[in-house]
Amino acid sequence: MTDHDLLRVLRSVRSTREFRPDPVPQELLTRILEVARWTGSGMNRQPWTFVVVRDRASLAAIADASPNAGHVRGAAAAIVIVMHGEMPEMETFDEGRAAERILAAATALGLASAIGWIQPAGRPAVAALLGVTDQRSSLAPTIRS
Numbered sequence: 374m375t376d377h378d379l380l381r382v383l384r385s386v387r388s389t390r391e392f393r394p395d396p397v398p399q400e401l402l403t404r405i406l407e408v409a410r411w412t413g414s415g416m417n418r419q420p421w422t423f424v425v426v427r428d429r430a431s432l433a434a435i436a437d438a439s440p441n442a443g444h445v446r447g448a449a450a451a452i453v454i455v456m457h458g459e460m461p462e463m464e465t466f467d468e469g470r471a472a473e474r475i476l477a478a479a480t481a482l483g484l485a486s487a488i489g490w491i492q493p494a495g496r497p498a499v500a501a502l503l504g505v506t507d508q509r510s511s512l513a514p515t516i517r518s
């Protein structure tokens with residue numbers, strides 16, 4: 374990839390909230406997650422867990438949990454970013470870096486994506502669904518565009 378190609382991908386990251394029904398190949402999700410896990414973080418704490426959600430009932434439950442994440446219902450997959458929540462100010466920055474890299478990687482692979490914020494009221498339901506105890510999470514759903 375040339376510098377021109379990389380800058381074109383970064384410049385073209387846009388939120389898309391309506392998706393085709395096609396499944397996302399596991400290989401593409403794995404490549405996105407590989408980018409996500411190499412994201413730099415404050416003090417190199419890597420204070421996140423990335424949870425991939427693919428089944429329709431769970432995607433619908435996430436959409437129901439927060440009006441901001443309604444588009445997750447129609448996505449082929451979502452990557453839930455669960456932050457560990459021990460250093461909230463630093464982790465807010467870390468979370469943004471990871472989310473943007475997920476979106477950029479999806480864009481580079483020809484996938485449409487958008488963030489879906491889980492509002493505080495919806496977090497207990499999503500945490501129970503995913504079996505996590507952390508208090509904070511946001512979503513970056515992806516699907517082939």
Ligand SMILES: Cc1cc2nc3c(=O)[nH]c(=O)nc-3n(C[C@H](O)[C@H](O)[C@H](O)COP(=O)(O)O)c2cc1C
Pocket residue numbers: 386387388389390441442444487488489490491
């Ligand atoms: C911190 C943050 C939270 C966001 N939360 C949501 C969200 O909950 N739902 C949503 O549809 N878009 C969300 N977005 C996407 C923004 O609305 C979007 O990036 C902005 O409108 C610019 O549009 P673009 O991404 O197409 O350039 C969020 C973006 C950021 C940076």
